[in-house]
Amino acid sequence: MDNLNYFSLLCFVWAFIALGSRAIILYLGEHRNKWELQKVFSLKKPGWIYSVAVISVLTVGYTWLQVWFAGIRYSWIIAALITLTLIKVFMVLFNYQEFHSFVKEIQKSRQKLTKFSFAVTLFVIACVLMGIYLY
Numbered sequence: 001m002d003n004l005n006y007f008s009l010l011c012f013v014w015a016f017i018a019l020g021s022r023a024i025i026l027y028l029g030e031h032r033n034k035w036e037l038q039k040v041f042s043l044k045k046p047g048w049i050y051s052v053a054v055i056s057v058l059t060v061g062y063t064w065l066q067v068w069f070a071g072i073r074y075s076w077i078i079a080a081l082i083t084l085t086l087i088k089v090f091m092v093l094f095n096y097q098e099f100h101s102f103v104k105e106i107q108k109s110r111q112k113l114t115k116f117s118f119a120v121t122l123f124v125i126a127c128v129l130m131g132i133y134l135y
Contacts, residue, residue, distance in 0.1 A: 067077075
């Protein structure tokens with residue numbers, strides 16, 4: 001990694017956000033479920049979701065512009081991955097109650113939460129490796 005380009009930065013920011021969420025979960029411990037369901041994903045759709053949706057769509061659009069114009073090899077990989085996040089964003093935005101139920105279901109099962117955390121850990125490792133070696 002000779003210099004930090006947009007795609008490397010995107011990988012590192014994404015990994016940092018994923019690690020940050022895991023750190024919050026560890027810090028809150030048993031209080032995490034209550035905090036998550038009352039503050040982050042309350043029964044009524046929170047207003048912050050609209051801001052996140054706009055930022056997500058703009059980020060995906062800007063990322064694809066960078067793929068086309070920056071000429072960085074394999075940049076389409078991170079662009080495709082970040083585009084897939086729109087599935088979650090739109091699920092939260094347009095089908096909030098089902099997403100809220102999904103969060104409650106994950107919280108009920110220690111096994112599901114462990115699998116989810118393991119998947120996030122693998123994702124962080126992949127992002128860091130891509131940021132260092134691919135871009």
